[in-house]
Amino acid sequence: MCTTCGCGSSSISPGKSSHNGLRKTKGPIRYRPPSAARPAPDPSTAPQPDLIDFGAGIAGTHAPGISQSRMVRIERDILSRNNQYAEANRLYLAEHDILALNMVSSPGSGKTTLLIQTIRALQDTRPIFVIEGDQQTDQDAERIRATGVSALQINTGKGCHLDAQMIEQALLQLAPDEQSLLLIENVGNLVCPAAFDLGEAHKVVVLSVTEGEDKPLKYPDMFRAASLMLLNKCDLLPYLNFDPALAIHYARRVNPSLQIIQISATSGEGMPVWLDWIRNSSPNAHPIKSPPNSD
Amino acid sequence: MHEMSLATEVLAIIEDAARQQSFTRVKTIWLEIGQFSCVEIEALRFCFDSITQHSHSLAHGAQLEIIRLPGDGWCHNCQNKVSLTTVYDACPRCGSYGVAVTGGDSLRIKELEVE
Numbered sequence: 001m002c003t004t005c006g007c008g009s010s011s012i013s014p015g016k017s018s019h020n021g022l023r024k025t026k027g028p029i030r031y032r033p034p035s036a037a038r039p040a041p042d043p044s045t046a047p048q049p050d051l052i053d054f055g056a057g058i059a060g061t062h063a064p065g066i067s068q069s070r071m072v073r074i075e076r077d078i079l080s081r082n083n084q085y086a087e088a089n090r091l092y093l094a095e096h097d098i099l100a101l102n103m104v105s106s107p108g109s110g111k112t113t114l115l116i117q118t119i120r121a122l123q124d125t126r127p128i129f130v131i132e133g134d135q136q137t138d139q140d141a142e143r144i145r146a147t148g149v150s151a152l153q154i155n156t157g158k159g160c161h162l163d164a165q166m167i168e169q170a171l172l173q174l175a176p177d178e179q180s181l182l183l184i185e186n187v188g189n190l191v192c193p194a195a196f197d198l199g200e201a202h203k204v205v206v207l208s209v210t211e212g213e214d215k216p217l218k219y220p221d222m223f224r225a226a227s228l229m230l231l232n233k234c235d236l237l238p239y240l241n242f243d244p245a246l247a248i249h250y251a252r253r254v255n256p257s258l259q260i261i262q263i264s265a266t267s268g269e270g271m272p273v274w275l276d277w278i279r280n281s282s283p284n285a286h287p288i289k290s291p292p293n294s295d
Numbered sequence: 296m297h298e299m300s301l302a303t304e305v306l307a308i309i310e311d312a313a314r315q316q317s318f319t320r321v322k323t324i325w326l327e328i329g330q331f332s333c334v335e336i337e338a339l340r341f342c343f344d345s346i347t348q349h350s351h352s353l354a355h356g357a358q359l360e361i362i363r364l365p366g367d368g369w370c371h372n373c374q375n376k377v378s379l380t381t382v383y384d385a386c387p388r389c390g391s392y393g394v395a396v397t398g399g400d401s402l403r404i405k406e407l408e409v410e
Contacts, residue, residue, distance in 0.1 A: 070408070071406055071408055072407040073405070074308065074406060074407055076308050079301075079402060163300070192333075195297055195334075221333045250383070252392070253385075254382055256393050
């Protein structure tokens with residue numbers, strides 16, 4: 001279901017057999033309207049024409065200046081449900097020793113080409129699985145499948161980001177191998193995916209040199225949420241007025257601990273450093289909050 | 296535009312609370328929104344009003360009260376707690392950019408007025 005508006009237009013399509021074989025997720029995933037659960041009205045409290053009962057309301061009493069309304073403390077994080085799914089995903093990934101990377105960027109930064117080159121370089125050393133997120137089409141997953149690895153396309157419909165529940169379903173369907181590398185290509189969007197933890201070990205933000213140096217300042221949330229920034233398309237630097245040092249300076253202003261690698265997926269420049277970064281990354285980059293609480 | 300997702304979550308949490316605590320109508324919702332919480336408040340209001348516009352919604356016509364929390368940081372250079380307006384502010388005391396954000400991330404439903 002589309003988590004943006006609940007319209008049900010999002011889909012997870014494993015190749016051509018879209019929707020078929022989609023396993024049921026465990027437990028209830030959507031709240032049912034309260035009407036069914038609400039107790040039937042008690043006839044003894046129904047209004048009577050010859051009686052005004054100030055004690056019949058929810059507050060059970062009446063005092064001047066105090067209405068029947070009452071205060072309920074909630075203290076719940078609005079993203080708590082997403083975070084519960086994210087923690088469950090993180091636990092699953094840790095148990096299976098799967099390194100999950102959430103690749104985020106603007107549209108057109110070269111994420112898919114980067115993934116293809118990464119897969120070609122690493123697929124002989126460990127199993128690789130890919131989850132592709134786009135609003136529409138199966139084209140990116142098709143490009144990935146051409147390398148020979150399994151890829152699952154999530155179409156978010158009108159949605160602007162992947163959420164942890166989509167990844168939970170995708171994990172059930174994709175069933176990645178133990179000790180594999182799971183690459184999640186998020187929807188091309190530098191805004192919304194920053195807020196949604198998927199249970200990944202790291203967010204990797206891709207910035208290409210055909211964009212502006214000040215993107216980290218314009219979209220700070222994403223650069224703050226990421227562990228690593230890949231500055232992509234560096235083979236084009238001789239033809240552009242892009243100052244890599246300035247882009248790195250801005251990125252570190254937003255996130256002083258951000259790691260940065262200059263790279264070109266097309267020419268291969270910087271790829272060995274990126275591949276070493278993957279090899280040295282642990283699936284358990286975050287402590288697991290166990291068990292996920294109901295908060 | 297992830298505010299629609301957030302508005303849907305707010306309503307789901309309220310509906311959950313309504314079932315657990317037996318109320319049928321929400322009059323006011325207090326949301327705590329930090330300076331760095333990735334949410335545009337007016338977009339959130341618009342989305343929330345849109346999904347509760349039907350008169351049978353338990354939050355129909357509910358007032359959204361926003362508690363804005365400022366951004367806080369800790370300067371590793373001068374070892375001071377400082378206020379921030381953006382996540383990339385220089386330290387207002389020493390001018391260094393090594394400021395870690397320590398507060399202003401929250402995105403919570405605090406309290407409801409119900410009947």
